[in-house]
Amino acid sequence: MSIDALSASRRVPVAQEGTARPSPARLLTRSLGRVLSRYWTVAAFVVAWQLWSWLTGYNQIVVPPPAMVFGDVLGNIGAYLPDLGWTLAMSAGGLVAGMALGTMIAVVVWSSRIVSGMMTPVALVMRSVPVVAMIPVLARVFGYGWFTVLVITTVVSFFPAFVLVGSRLRAAPQATSDLMAVLGASRSTVLRLLLLPHAVPGLLVAFRLTAPTAVLAAMLAEYLMGGRGLGTLFAQSVSFHEVGRAWGAALVATVVSVACFVAARAVERRGTVRFS
Amino acid sequence: MSRVPGAALAPSRGLAAGGVLALLVLVEIVGRLGLAGPGWPPLTDVFGYVAKPSAQQLLGRALTATATAALAGFLLGGVVALLVAVLSALVPATGPGLERLAAVVHAVPLIALGPLLITTAGREATPTLVAALAAGFAVFVAATSALGSANDAQRDVFTVLGAGRASTLLRLQLPAGLPLIVDGLTLAAPAAVLGAVIGEWFGARRGIGVLLVSSMQNVQTDQLWAAALTAAAISLLAYVLLVALRGAVNRRFQ
Secondary structure, three states, rough: HHHHHHHHHHHHHHHHHHHHOOOOOHHHHHHHHHHHHHHHHHHHHHHHHHHHHHHHOOOOOOOHHHHHHHHHHHHHHHHHHHHHHHHHHHHHHHHHHHHHHHHHHHHHHHHHHHHHHHHHHHHHHHHHOOHHHHHHHHHHHHOHHHHHHHHHHHHHHHHHHHHHHHHHOOOOOOHHHHHHHHOOHHHHHHHHHHHHHHHHHHHHHHHHHHHHHHHHHHHHHHHHHHHOOOOHHHHHHHHHOOOOHHHHHHHHHHHHHHHHHHHHHHHHHHHHHOOO | HHHHHHHHHHHHHHHHHHHHHHHEEEHHHHHHHHOOOOOOOOOHHHHHHHHHHHHHHHHHHHHHHHHHHHHHHHHHHHHHHHHHHHHHHHHHHHHHHHHHEEEEEEEEOHHHHHHHHHHHHHOOOOHHHHHHHHHHHHHHHHHHHHOOOOOHHHHHHHOOOOOOOHHHHHHHHHHHHHHHHHHHHHHHHHHHHHHHHHHHHOOOOOOHHHHHHHHHOOOOOHHHOOOHHHHHHHHHHHHHHHHHHHHHHHHHHH
């Protein structure tokens, strides 16, 4: 699916080269139009928020107007950055650990028929377990601290990598596998030269799926357990009735989450071109 | 036809049962020996707790609340997501904007939404709405790609025969996309359960989520694990039901 989109996007500039070069003014209106067609709903959302805070006449303690929230984020950015950095570090650490673990176990499952038969149902059960809802259990087992946040982001990042890498390992191109078999390649050589490179796109999809989830899980864990990070900032602002700060934390969290998704998608597209 | 895969399945069923059994035994041993500290009880203790009538009453009440919220959220989110996907198929100009909005709404972290929904929609409705958002996103993503999945030749036939957008949607895109939409529903069902549980963390009166947080805070380890296992069980049940539905749909439409 993404490959089709890629080839389509590559085709567009080629088609344009034949035509006359458009004037800068037309380029500007075209790119403005594109931004508008993609983001009009987001703008409408902010407008609706503003209208809602005017029309309902709720106290600012219940619904702060957008200007107040944006003002707090831009004016007191120093209050957000340390927590933001902490949450991102926790998410990134868990993401790397979880995806590495998922890939390793997928390779182990690939290498042994027995392990594969035993792990498949376990993976199925685990996949449908709501991992984020298990934060209280993990907090009880591992204690209230940054280590538990790291465990939670690792667990959340594990399954997509495990499932997607595993399915790529089993779906290697037949012709290449046959060639390597004919040339007498050992299993580890096949794994190193054929299967692991073949599995990279699966890992990239897992990365795109997991990156926003890991950030979300880190924040939920911080919200429930305290300590440091955006989730704790939010919980504390709510309990001290600092509404602007609380909604600001929510806004920063949203922007970071969207940015993670966009960045992960860009990484996936680049990587897919490189490895397929 | 089904005999050959069935024969191959028999030994792997044994391995599957072995795998689940090994997992259960491992959990029991870790708890029995206290390898993970007091927070990890032996599984038999948890089942002993669930066997008590008082615990069953408590879990049953929580289960009813959560399952109701998850089901209502699943239906609400699924229907709204399908309607929005149909809208973006009928009026293609709205498509990119609606997709962005869905991505942004999905990216709004639940910790931000929960308190917001509590103040605006009330305690009772929050778990349902969070479940609807979680399920709706999965359905929306699946439905938009499903409605685009009819191939060009079929589309050309419809265009040549003069079919409008509405009848193309009804007679080509929806039937062709149904398997993908059901795939989305399969993902949406556990998402709805998770959404309902998380929605309850922000101040609902009863439910599995409330039980999870209060047992965590009061160090009632058996109750905590029993609540977690219940949440996992309903999530698994929802998933299995929808996988069965998917099998039926795939047999009919492919």
